[in-house]
Amino acid sequence: MTHSTQERRRGIFYTCAYVPEEVLIAAGFRPSRLLPAERGGDSLVHASTCGYVKSLLGAAEQARDSGAAAIVIANSCDAMRRLYDLWEAHVPTPPALFLDLPKQADEDSVAFFAFELRELARRLRDDLAGKAAGDEDLEAAIKSCNELRSSMGTVFRRQRDPQTAVTGSEVVDLCLRACRDGKREVAADIDELARRPPRPSGSGTGARILLAGGLLGGNQLATEIETAGAQVVAVDSCIAARDYHGLVEEGSGDPMRALARRYLQRPGCARMHGFEERFAYLKSVAEEAAADGIVFHTVKFCDTFLYDVPMLRARFKQLDLPFLWLESDYGSFDAAQAGTRIEAFLETSCPSGR
Amino acid sequence: MFETFLRAMEQKSATRLEKTGSASALWFNEWAKLGLRAYDPGNKVVFTSAYSFPMEIVEAFDAVPFDFELAAGTMTAGPLGVPAMSEAEDRGYSMDTCSFHRAALGASYLDYFPKPDALITTSYYCDGKVKTNEILAAASGVGSLLLHVPAAVTAESVAYVSKQLREITRAVGEAIGQKPDHDRLKAAVRSSNRARKSQLRMLELLKHCPAPWGGSQLVGFSINSQLFTGNEIRERLHDAFASEMERKIEEGGGRPERHRLYWFAWIPTYRSEVFEILEQRQISVPLCETFRLCWDEIDEDNPFEGLALRCLNNPFVGPGRRRTDCLESIVEDYGIDGAILFATPACRQSISGYVLLKEALGKLGLPLLVLDMDIGDSRSYMRGQIRTRLEAFAELLDG
Numbered sequence: 001m002t003h004s005t006q007e008r009r010r011g012i013f014y015t016c017a018y019v020p021e022e023v024l025i026a027a028g029f030r031p032s033r034l035l036p037a038e039r040g041g042d043s044l045v046h047a048s049t050c051g052y053v054k055s056l057l058g059a060a061e062q063a064r065d066s067g068a069a070a071i072v073i074a075n076s077c078d079a080m081r082r083l084y085d086l087w088e089a090h091v092p093t094p095p096a097l098f099l100d101l102p103k104q105a106d107e108d109s110v111a112f113f114a115f116e117l118r119e120l121a122r123r124l125r126d127d128l129a130g131k132a133a134g135d136e137d138l139e140a141a142i143k144s145c146n147e148l149r150s151s152m153g154t155v156f157r158r159q160r161d162p163q164t165a166v167t168g169s170e171v172v173d174l175c176l177r178a179c180r181d182g183k184r185e186v187a188a189d190i191d192e193l194a195r196r197p198p199r200p201s202g203s204g205t206g207a208r209i210l211l212a213g214g215l216l217g218g219n220q221l222a223t224e225i226e227t228a229g230a231q232v233v234a235v236d237s238c239i240a241a242r243d244y245h246g247l248v249e250e251g252s253g254d255p256m257r258a259l260a261r262r263y264l265q266r267p268g269c270a271r272m273h274g275f276e277e278r279f280a281y282l283k284s285v286a287e288e289a290a291a292d293g294i295v296f297h298t299v300k301f302c303d304t305f306l307y308d309v310p311m312l313r314a315r316f317k318q319l320d321l322p323f324l325w326l327e328s329d330y331g332s333f334d335a336a337q338a339g340t341r342i343e344a345f346l347e348t349s350c351p352s353g354r
Numbered sequence: 355m356f357e358t359f360l361r362a363m364e365q366k367s368a369t370r371l372e373k374t375g376s377a378s379a380l381w382f383n384e385w386a387k388l389g390l391r392a393y394d395p396g397n398k399v400v401f402t403s404a405y406s407f408p409m410e411i412v413e414a415f416d417a418v419p420f421d422f423e424l425a426a427g428t429m430t431a432g433p434l435g436v437p438a439m440s441e442a443e444d445r446g447y448s449m450d451t452c453s454f455h456r457a458a459l460g461a462s463y464l465d466y467f468p469k470p471d472a473l474i475t476t477s478y479y480c481d482g483k484v485k486t487n488e489i490l491a492a493a494s495g496v497g498s499l500l501l502h503v504p505a506a507v508t509a510e511s512v513a514y515v516s517k518q519l520r521e522i523t524r525a526v527g528e529a530i531g532q533k534p535d536h537d538r539l540k541a542a543v544r545s546s547n548r549a550r551k552s553q554l555r556m557l558e559l560l561k562h563c564p565a566p567w568g569g570s571q572l573v574g575f576s577i578n579s580q581l582f583t584g585n586e587i588r589e590r591l592h593d594a595f596a597s598e599m600e601r602k603i604e605e606g607g608g609r610p611e612r613h614r615l616y617w618f619a620w621i622p623t624y625r626s627e628v629f630e631i632l633e634q635r636q637i638s639v640p641l642c643e644t645f646r647l648c649w650d651e652i653d654e655d656n657p658f659e660g661l662a663l664r665c666l667n668n669p670f671v672g673p674g675r676r677r678t679d680c681l682e683s684i685v686e687d688y689g690i691d692g693a694i695l696f697a698t699p700a701c702r703q704s705i706s707g708y709v710l711l712k713e714a715l716g717k718l719g720l721p722l723l724v725l726d727m728d729i730g731d732s733r734s735y736m737r738g739q740i741r742t743r744l745e746a747f748a749e750l751l752d753g
Contacts, residue, residue, distance in 0.1 A: 045709070085710055102502045104502055273500045303481045
C-alpha cells in the first residue's frame with residue numbers, strides 16, 4: 001500500500017487497542033486512535049468517570065471537523081460502554097460503531113469475536129460505504145500491520161539495549177504519534193529509531209525502569225522518569241509494547257478468526273480475565289528489560305487496572321523488584337507531584353540500578 | 355465474625371417471624387439461614403453474583419450459594435463493614451474502588467467469609483465485580499469462572515452464552531466433586547418461572563395508590579432475593595409480600611402520598627435518613643429498576659438457552675437505552691412523577707451515562723435527582739448535604 005493510497009482514504013477513529021486496525025484498513029479506511037490532548041466532556045459524564053472517556057466526548061467536535069467516517073467504540077470497560085451511549089445520543093457526526101469484546105481468550109470467545117469483526121466489516125460496508133473487506137484485502141492489511149509490528153519490535157529491543165541511544169520518552173512519543181496519525185504515517189520514524197547506531201559513550205546510566213500500566217495519553221511520565229536520572233527501558237502500555245505484541249497469523253484461510261485470536265490472546269489489558277497470565281507476562285517484560293524497578297501508571301477511575309495494583313505490588317515485592325504506583329487524570333498530568341514521587345522512589349528503592 | 359452477625363440476624367428474625375409472621379421477617383430469616391449454611395464445614399460453597407448469574411445452575415448441585423457483594427452489603431449495614439474496608443485499603447485497594455468490593459476483600463482477608471469451593475461471576479453489571487471475583491479466587495486458591503455476556507441479543511450471542519453456561523456447569527461440578535443433576539436444574543427453572551408469575555402479581559399490586567409497599571425494602575429485596583432464584587423460597591417470599599400488599603390495599607392502608615418516584619440502581623446499606631426524609635415529605639417509591647421483569651418464561655427442557663436469553667436481556671447489559679426505553683409505560687402505569695438515581699461513585703456502569711436518564715425523563719416532563727452517595731461506606735455519609743438535596747428535590751416536585 002503506497003503512501004498516496006493512504007492519503008486518499010477516509011479517516012476512521014477507534015478508542016481501544018482491541019479494535020483490529022486490519023478490518024478498518026481492509027474496508028478502505030485510514031484508522032487512528034482518538035487520543036485527545038486536552039481534557040473535556042465533563043458536562044456530559046459523571047465526575048467519577050475516567051478522564052479518557054470524558055476527553056473523547058470533549059473531542060467530538062475535533063472528530064467531526066476531521067471528516068472522519070466514524071468512531072469505533074469497543075466494549076472495553078464500563079465507562080466505554082457508556083461513552084458509546086452518550087456519543088450515539090449527542091454526537092451525530094461522526095457516527096459511533098460498537099464492537100463487542102469478550103473478556104476471555106478461549107476458542108469460543110475467539111469465534112464470537114470473529115463474528116463481531118465480520119459484523120463490523122459489514123457495517124463499514126453498508127453504513128459507511130466502505131469497501132467489502134474480502135479475505136485478500138484482510139490478508140494484505142494483516143501483512144502490512146505485521147510488518148509494522150516487527151519494526152516496532154526492533155525499536156523496543158533497541159530501547160532496552162544498554163548500548164543504544166533510544167530513550168523511553170522518544171519511544172512513547174513515537175507510539176503516541178503512531179496512534180494519533182496512523183501507524184503507517186510514522187513508518188519512516190520507526191525505521192529511524194530501529195536503525196539508530198549505538199551510543200558512542202557505551203552503556204546508559206541510571207536505574208532501568210519498566211513503565212507499565214494503563215493508557216498513556218502523553219509522554220510526560222517517561223520524561224519525568226528520565227529527568228530524574230533513570231532510563232525507561234520498556235513501556236508496557238496499550239499504546240506501546242502491548243499494541244505491537246504478537247503477529248496475526250498470515251494465510252490462515254480465515255483471516256477474521258486469525259485477527260480475533262491475535263487480539264484476544266496477546267498479552268492482555270487489565271480488562272481481560274486472567275491476572276496470573278498478566279503477572280507472568282509483566283514479569284517476563286521486566287526480566288527481558290533487566291529492569292531495576294517498575295513504575296505502574298493508572299488513569300484515575302480506571303477500575304480494571306486499579307484492582308490489579310495491590311496484587312501486582314505484592315507479587316513484585318516477593319521478587320524484590322521495586323514497584324511504584326502512580327495515578328494521573330488523563331489530560332491533566334501533575335508533573336511536580338509525579339516528579340517528587342519518582343525521585344523518592346529512585347532514591348529509596350533503586351538508587352543506582354543493579 | 356460475619357457468621358456471628360448472621361446468627362444474631364437469624365435469631366432476631368426468627369423471633370419476629372414467630373410474633374408477626376411478616377414477609378420481611380421471613381426474608382431476613384431465610385437470608386441468614388442460607389448464609390449460615392455456607393459456614394457448615396460439610397457444605398460445598400459457591401461464591402456467585404446472584405443478581406446477574408443464573409442461580410438455577412447452582413441449584414442443580416448440592417451446594418450453598420454465597421454472594422460476596424450481597425454479603426458485603428449486609429456487613430456494611432453493621433459494625434463489621436468499616437474494619438473490613440479498612441483492611442482492604444491497608445492492603446492497597448484504592449478508595450476509588452467500590453466499597454462493597456473493598457468490604458468483601460477485607461472480609462476475605464480477615465477470615466470473616468466462608469471458604470469457597472468455586473467462584474462464578476458475570477461480565478456485567480460491572481468490571482469491579484469481575485476483578486474482585488478473581489482476587490477472591492486467588493486468595494482462596496480456587497479458580498474463578500466468568501460468564502461473558504455480550505451487549506446484543508443475536509443468535510450468535512445466545513449460542514455463545516449458553517455454551518459458556520454449559521461449560522461453567524461442568525466446571526462447578528468438577529470443582530465441588532459432583533455431577534450436575536439435570537432434573538434439579540429443570541425443577542429450578544420451573545421454580546423460577548413460578549416466581550416470575552408471583553413477581554408479576556407483586557408488580558401489579560405496586561401500581562396501587564397509595565403504594566402498599568416500596569421504598570428501601572423493595573429495592574433491597576429486589577436485589578437480595580435473587581440469591582433464592584431457582585429455589586422455592588423465592589416463590590414463598592413473593593407470595594408473602596404479595597399477600598401483605600393485598601391485605602393492606604383491602605384495609606385501605608398505606609401512607610399518604612404526594613409524589614411517587616422511580617428508583618434507579620441501589621440504596622445505601624448503612625443507616626441513613628434518605629427514605630425517612632422521603633416519607634416525611636410524603637414521597638413514595640413504588641417501583642425500582644431492579645425489580646422490573648425483563649425476561650420471558652424459560653423452557654425447562656432447554657434451560658441453558660433460556661437462561662442465556664435472560665442474561666442477555668438484562669437491562670444492565672448492552673446499551674444504556676435499555677434503562678430508559680420502558681420509562682414512558684412505567685411512568686403511566688405507576689403514576690410516577692420523578693426519579694432518583696442512586697449514584698455510588700464507583701458504579702461507573704450505572705452513573706457515567708446519567709445524562710441519558712435525565713434527558714429521557716426530561717422528555718416526559720419529569721425531574722431526576724442524581725443522589726451522589728456511597729453505597730456501603732458510612733464514613734463518607736454527609737447527612738446535612740443529603741438532606742439538603744432531598745428536600746430541594748421534594749420542593750421541586752411540589753412545584
